[in-house]
Amino acid sequence: MQFQPSRRLPPGPKGIPLFGVLFDYNQDPTGFSLRCAQEFGDITLLPFGPLKVYLLANPEHVSEVLNHKSHCFIKGVSIQSLKSSLGEGLLTSEGNFWKRQRRLTQPAFHRERLAGYGDIMTAAAETTMRQWQDGEIRDIHADMMQLTLLIVAQSLFGTDIADKTPIIESALDAVLVHFSNQLNTFFLLPEWVPTPDNIQFWQKLHQMDEVIYDIIRQRRLAKEAKSDLLTMLLQLETEDGDHMSDREIRDEVVTLMMAGHETTALALTWTWMLLAQHSEVEEKLCEEIKTVLQGRSPTAADVSQLTYANWVLKESMRLYPPAWGTSRQVIETIKLGDYTLEPGDTVFVNQWVMHRDPRFFERPEQFQPERWADGFEQRLPKGVYFPFGDGPRGCIGKGFAMMESVLLLVAIAQKFRLTLDHQHPIELQPSITLRPKFCMKMCLQKREIKFERPST
């Protein structure tokens, strides 16, 4: 994109010749974004080599990009680059094809459908905890990743997937590693170059596709309909009586697994860390579990009653948003504030920055679940708090993810107390998601939250 000399540009750091702010950003993506927003205000121009990126810190602008003027944008380069693994799934597709797929898939995520997945979620938590020993130190992030993958895979495929999850897990892991490598090298090395990473990536993807296509074929031949997400996708029909092809179903299935499992695992991992650092919050959570569940296992029907657990998760996703920033490429000229953005420009909307804005969050760095009381979220202006994105491209799995996170949080907290292993450093690794750099080692302490029946 050429910049006309007359074009008014926002302020921003100059960086170094040729590379701009590439290295500053790469050293500390979240901290650098926050410092820029604090220093330069509503819109900061970040030169990434030849690419000019507009970092937005005004909620009205964020909302324009994600909501009212979303038609002026397509997904940014990083999400587009996921097409080699996700194909034309919901996260990566655009235009009329995306609209059709979103319309078709939406009913599978309606509230009444979601309740059916609650039992899968609590059963999976039980299976995970059966492997846990009192006093053991474990990488809780790895456990949460396995747990949420099992849940999304079982919600999609029912029991058909039971012995195949290791293949899927290893392929999705290879996709994540591959994508991080691509991001770190700024997509300079084409994916067809036979590097060890690329070869492994293509092999694992191929193995996973074989498993998925096999299940799809068997399902099409089966006489009895099951009640999982895959059956719903197979049965969906467009207005003209059309169905999704095998390839389209494969792309949606891989997208749902990819978009659904790491984000939810991260939301829980950061929540366990925060609870271990704030014993007063943990105590209140246990009190709520005692009162609402009265000693029994949680079910989908309990989620709306677990008010404090919902606040804990909202607050955790404010401080550690699993999807901490997303970019969009301009396709239609648009004015944001005093500046005109032209096709080819990139905007960067950043949850990490917006969720820490002291104009909207008192003592923004503090973990205070109580701030979400009394309809606080409804009073926030649009574009301030958006862990699930917003507008037409907002997260289709939001309801699924909130229900899953609450159920897993309370099912586990009911039986185990997780404390931090202080030998182990905690650092952020902001890639497309916000990961812990060195896993999350935590010590498990068995506990029973006892419910005392009131004496009559």
Ligand code: HEM
């Ligand atoms: C805590 C968990 C989750 C978080 C924080 C999260 C966050 C997000 C965000 C921020 C977006 C928008 C990305 C953008 O604007 O570029 C998104 C989109 C999406 N998410 Fe989630 N997500 C979560 C869980 C899930 C789950 C459980 C599923 C499915 C089972 C899912 C499926 C999707 C899909 C398919 C999209 C693309 C929607 C579209 O463009 O039409 N997500 N998610």
